[in-house]
Amino acid sequence: MTVTSKMNSVSRQSVLSRLGPGGLLYAANKIIAVAAGKDEDRWRGKNEGALFKRWKRATSSVETRSPAVPAPTVPTSQPSDLLKFLAINALELSAPASDALLKSRSSEWFQLSGHPGSLAPAGPGTVWKRRAAGDHPAHNPERDAYEALAACPHMRSAIPRYYRELEYGGENFIELQDLLHGFRDPHVMDVKMGTRTFLEDEVxxxxxxxxxxxxxxxxxxxxxxxxxxxxxxxxxxxxxxxxxxxxSSAEQGFRIEAVKLPGQPPLTDLQKVREPKKLTATVARFLGNDESVRLAISTRLREIKNMFEKSDFFRKHEIVGSSIFIIYDDERVGAWLIDFGKTRRVPDDITITHREPWQQGNHEEGFLYGLDRLINTIETAKLSEATTEPDVSR
Structure with missing residues (x-):
């Protein structure tokens, strides 16, 4: 597959392009609903209650490791449970309604997520994400960010597809695209962006x-x-x-949170990898020996940077603790900007560049500073290093 065709697949936003065979029913129902002048909720409303109740039963049984329902049959074309969980971690979600993962509570990915019970399945290719516990009932920064970015012509293709906010069982969720849906045993990398990943009011x-x-x-x-x-x-x-x-956050403006390679256990102990040589070695291993993948990812990240710089939203907001989520398999390459729970509007008299050093009160977080260096690291990594496993020990 050529780089052009890979990049075309990155930019496709249609439902059918994201669905595998298991998702065709969802697409068909959506098309029928649109043709009938109905909202997607007509399809989801029929099934979401049962799905949510199954999830609630499963998450309530985590402590005893005794799942309430049999594990659903997953088509071979869909991502493995481990890969789904990797995407969930990158979105700061937690325990999916998967009995296999609930049984594997000691797995590194489960420990890393840190927010048990925050995910519920919605339908083929979507997830529900629970509102952060500390958010004020009248203020949901992540929902506000996704709604604003989904309406922004410069940014809507750079984020997971946002569907809606909903309330169920007295709790609030947002429904998002499952970024791993449709990929086949992909390479996955979660990169936390910025020189500052904490809010000013936290300190x-x-x-x-x-x-x-x-x-x-x-x-x-x-x-x-x-x-x-x-x-x-x-x-x-x-x-x-x-x-x-x-x-590497303070010096480079990004840190690699985790990497998953096909057929291998995830590399999760990466947060302390900060030396440039180790960073490039880790990136090279992620890229393998595929120069076209490197070019496609670099092109996509430059596209995200250009969209970011043109966006009025980012001129007025600090983007703290967000990540770039990068995925590729034998057919497709994708990268998205995710995690907006710590996104905050800056005072009207403040102008931020997303590149200047942070001082208390200036609201700079170094997002673009880090994105420049991430792109440079990807573009200069020696792919021959992919054959040597990088030292990622603490």
């Missing part, structure tokens, strides 16, 4: 905390200064900046 309290000092010492006994050792306490800002410096 506004200048009180020194003993618990954060203990966390810092566990990670690196030599990290605290003499004064911090004497006080046995550090501020939240000091701790969060220390965490950024442990990874």
């Amino acid at each position: 506004s309290n200048a009180r020194a905390r003993p618990d954060l000092y203990e966390k810092m010492v566990r990670l690196d006994p030599n990290a605290p200064t003499e004064a911090e050792h004497a006080a046995r306490a550090v501020t939240k800002l000091r701790y969060m900046q220390f965490r950024e410096q442990c990874s």
